[in-house]
Amino acid sequence: MHIRFGWSGMCAAGILGCASGPVVSGATENHGFQNGNQVWVRGPWKAIAPSTDVDEIIDRLCPAIMQLDGASLRDYGQEYCGAIYSLGDGNYYTSIPSPLGKTVLVGPAKRKQCIPPRTVKDDRGKTSVLGDFHSHPWSPSPMSFEDRMARTQIWSIRIQFDTTCLIQKYVPSESNDRPGEVYERRDKAWKLVGLVKPEDKEYGIVTAVAEDG
Template sequence: MPAVLVCRTAALSLILGCAAAPEPSTIRDYWRSGQHVHVRGPWEAITPSTDVDEVIDQLCPAVMELPRATDRDYGQEYCGAIYSLGDGIYYASMPSPLSEPVPVGPSKKKTCIPPRYVADSRWRAVVLADFHSHPWSPSGMTPTDRLAQTQIWTIRIQFDRACTITKLVPNPDSEQPGEVYLRQRNRWKLVGIIKHEDKGLGFVTDVDD
């Protein structure tokens, strides 16, 4: 069986949000290529859905079952992606613990690298969002999570060990403000905006109820 072609350039990947896979028998769940992280999809722990929020709501309980995902200062952060194959169904990728080198031992700062490519042997993956976990609670999006330079995809999802879910819609190439939401009772509540002039630093302006 021939391997499926892979999107090689950063420009093409941003347009298509894609990377195809080597053959299923040899594929890994996550790996690095230079500075970029690749992840395999779909993650069998997450049931695909035509409603992306149904996928998002499954992520935290599944991630928190992974090694050290809830271990606070000794914990592990995981990053993954939410994507489709152009069929109107959303999938979650395997979560990746890959990060830049960090000191061994307890730390108040945990990181993982958001995936740039998803490898799904069935077809080209079009990425909608990245997601990542924090091993503490309460723990919302950090300033680094909100920086313009760290945004890759249309949506960023973050959740802590108590499964409080935050969504960032950065709108990086628009004068429209970025939007920060909390997931409450299966709905998204707008809790803050990032004004156009504040997107570089990800500074959030609270939104009144």
């Protein structure tokens, strides 16, 4: 899981000239590659209890992710990606988090990468994915332009959180002319904080929404 660290160490030492490098190998029984660089992940993740309320699942994610290796180590940290899904039984589940992504130079660029999964494998039945989630190993660290760009959207929602568990949700509204919506989790509710206008979806440019009061 930590090939990224070793590769980055070689970059920092000047042995290799690196920026964004090759896709990290490191497939396990819980995550791997298919159809080229598409990532699959296994579920459910036992650290997150299932719930009929997807927001309960989202609230449980960050504290659990931050217990994983490197999740809060800033420049030397690890980003994790996963999926929220259902089996048609009324419950929501989360996949096991995956570190698979491109090797990124350790340093002050405040950029890590993991690849959002395209497929969740659950031995109990056919999965239906609602959205993907990923962590940032810094704070403050809201969603980046790359997180909101049209070409990076796979599912109906995208969840992102930093090391303080500031949670943001992006609803891309990709298939229509509505703006994308950026929300922040506050006091167990979602607060609209930004809009991505239809003409800005390609590059993920967000327009701030005025705070009430």
